[in-house]
Amino acid sequence: MPVKEHSASETSDDKMLVDAARRGDRAAFGRLYDRYARLVHGVLLAKVPIDEVDDLVQDVFMTALRRLSSLRETGSFGAWLVAIARNRANDYHRHSLPEDQLTDEASDQDGTGVSARADHRGQAGVVLDAIRSLSEAYRETLILRLVEGLTGPEIAARTGMTHGSVRVNLHRGMQQLRAKLSSYPDRPQQETR
Numbered sequence: 410m411p412v413k414e415h416s417a418s419e420t421s422d423d424k425m426l427v428d429a430a431r432r433g434d435r436a437a438f439g440r441l442y443d444r445y446a447r448l449v450h451g452v453l454l455a456k457v458p459i460d461e462v463d464d465l466v467q468d469v470f471m472t473a474l475r476r477l478s479s480l481r482e483t484g485s486f487g488a489w490l491v492a493i494a495r496n497r498a499n500d501y502h503r504h505s506l507p508e509d510q511l512t513d514e515a516s517d518q519d520g521t522g523v524s525a526r527a528d529h530r531g532q533a534g535v536v537l538d539a540i541r542s543l544s545e546a547y548r549e550t551l552i553l554r555l556v557e558g559l560t561g562p563e564i565a566a567r568t569g570m571t572h573g574s575v576r577v578n579l580h581r582g583m584q585q586l587r588a589k590l591s592s593y594p595d596r597p598q599q600e601t602r
Contacts, residue, residue: 419444419566420484427483430474438477442470445487448567449494451557455541455549456498465501469494488569539589540582547582554579 423444429437449469453462472493480489540551550570553559559567565575 423486424483427477427480427486431477438474441486445490445567446470447557447559448487448553449490451553451559452491452494452549453498454537454556455545455552456495457501459537461501461505465494465497469497472497485569487567491568536586536590539586542589543582543585546578547585550575550578551582551586 423441426437426441430441446466449466450462453465453469457465469490473490476493480486482489537556540548540555542548543551550564553564553568554561561575561579562572564570565572568575570578
């Protein structure tokens with residue numbers, strides 16, 4: 410199966426790059442950054458305010474660089490990096506947001522779970538807010554697919570999820586996203602060709 414070959418090849422590349430980066434090869438770490446930046450961006454975008462994502466992506470990679478020696482399975486770099494990104498997003502919420510701001514954000518939600526703030530950002534903002542209102546499993550997988558452009562097999566290989574879990578999350582997430590967008594009063598209209 411081509412997907413398994415690609416995944417095995419990518420895992421082998423990751424092992425070589427991680428080993429080289431551990432020996433101080435910054436170019437190797439740069440290649441890991443290039444390979445995984447979209448993944449980390451998507452994980453963070455699913456959890457933190459959009460204007461914080463780019464800085465947090467850098468934080469995640471700096472943390473990974475400092476902790477690279479603690480990675481036990483060098484072929485699991487992607488899943489390890491995703492865990493760092495999720496933890497960084499949790500830390501962001503724990504340390505950066507006052508409690509009253511959390512309540513204000515919750516009060517911005519309308520019955521569909523789509524924020525009224527999306528109106529000033531256009532259709533993309535409406536869709537992103539709708540995705541971000543879904544449960545975490547669907548939110549993260551949909552953002553990785555729809556925003557970051559990763560394929561289902563890429564998401565599975567890089568996050569450590571099974572192909573079946575990714576398919577289920579994408580399918581159910583898309584169903585919920587369609588339902589939310591169809592109930593939104595000024596929902597984005599599909600283009601006709």
